[in-house]
Amino acid sequence: MIRAIAIDDEPLALEVIRKYAGETPLLDLMATFTDAFEALNYLKTHQPDLLLLDIHMPDINGIQLFQGLNDKPYVIFTTAHPQYAVKGFDLEAVDYLVKPIKFDRFLRAVTKVDKLLNPMILSDEEEFIFVKSGYQTIRIILSQIIYIEGLDDYIKIHLSNPKTPLVLSLMSMKGILKKLPPDRFMRVHRSFIVPLGKVTSIRGKYIYLDSVKVPVGDSFTTPVQAWISGQR
Numbered sequence: 001m002i003r004a005i006a007i008d009d010e011p012l013a014l015e016v017i018r019k020y021a022g023e024t025p026l027l028d029l030m031a032t033f034t035d036a037f038e039a040l041n042y043l044k045t046h047q048p049d050l051l052l053l054d055i056h057m058p059d060i061n062g063i064q065l066f067q068g069l070n071d072k073p074y075v076i077f078t079t080a081h082p083q084y085a086v087k088g089f090d091l092e093a094v095d096y097l098v099k100p101i102k103f104d105r106f107l108r109a110v111t112k113v114d115k116l117l118n119p120m121i122l123s124d125e126e127e128f129i130f131v132k133s134g135y136q137t138i139r140i141i142l143s144q145i146i147y148i149e150g151l152d153d154y155i156k157i158h159l160s161n162p163k164t165p166l167v168l169s170l171m172s173m174k175g176i177l178k179k180l181p182p183d184r185f186m187r188v189h190r191s192f193i194v195p196l197g198k199v200t201s202i203r204g205k206y207i208y209l210d211s212v213k214v215p216v217g218d219s220f221t222t223p224v225q226a227w228i229s230g231q232r
Helices: 011-022 036-043 062-067 082-090 103-117 173-179 218-231
Strands: 002-007 027-033 050-054 074-079 095-098 128-133 136-141 145-151 154-159 166-169 185-189 192-195 201-203 206-209 212-215
Touching (some): 002 011, 011 027, 050 062, 062 074, 095 103, 145 173, 145 212, 154 173, 185 212, 185 218, 192 206
Parallel strands (some): 002 027, 002 050, 074 095
Antiparallel strands (some): 128 136, 145 154, 145 192, 185 192, 201 206
């Protein structure tokens, strides 16, 4: 969990960050401040992992605030003024978010911090993606995916996780496929994506994943056959 504080003189900007933080499982937003000097007093007794820091503020700007810290955490600068980006990266900022901030961009920046704090190489069991489900953003561990089913304008991710066996997401099959490693997942039907490592057999026009039977669509027969040939 990334312990973070956010500093921005605009209350509405902080409200957006609080909303995004609530949808990001990796992030624990410890406190928010509209006053930079209050934030500095807080930092005297607290050591967060990350500052979400606005640059253009009265009295002291975000760059000055960060430069004055003795124990510098990771920093993601947020601002409506893109001309500050070069200066921000000179300070080795992890990222630089231009307002209005989009959630996917926010999540990507926070994920960079997580990788810096936890630099170990992930095993297959630990690799994951994030998927939006309702008002939540859920971490999906790739090794737990049994198969993915497409239904109209949303998908169903079937998992081997007993606590969360099914995740619904308002996403297209093409959208989820872009998030998955292509060497481990294949679309075998307009409505099904399977993890190749869990295929136990192929009989006729069906792929078996232990007890699960998934059809192979006519337009997907050639890539499936090519994958089978490559395994021999």
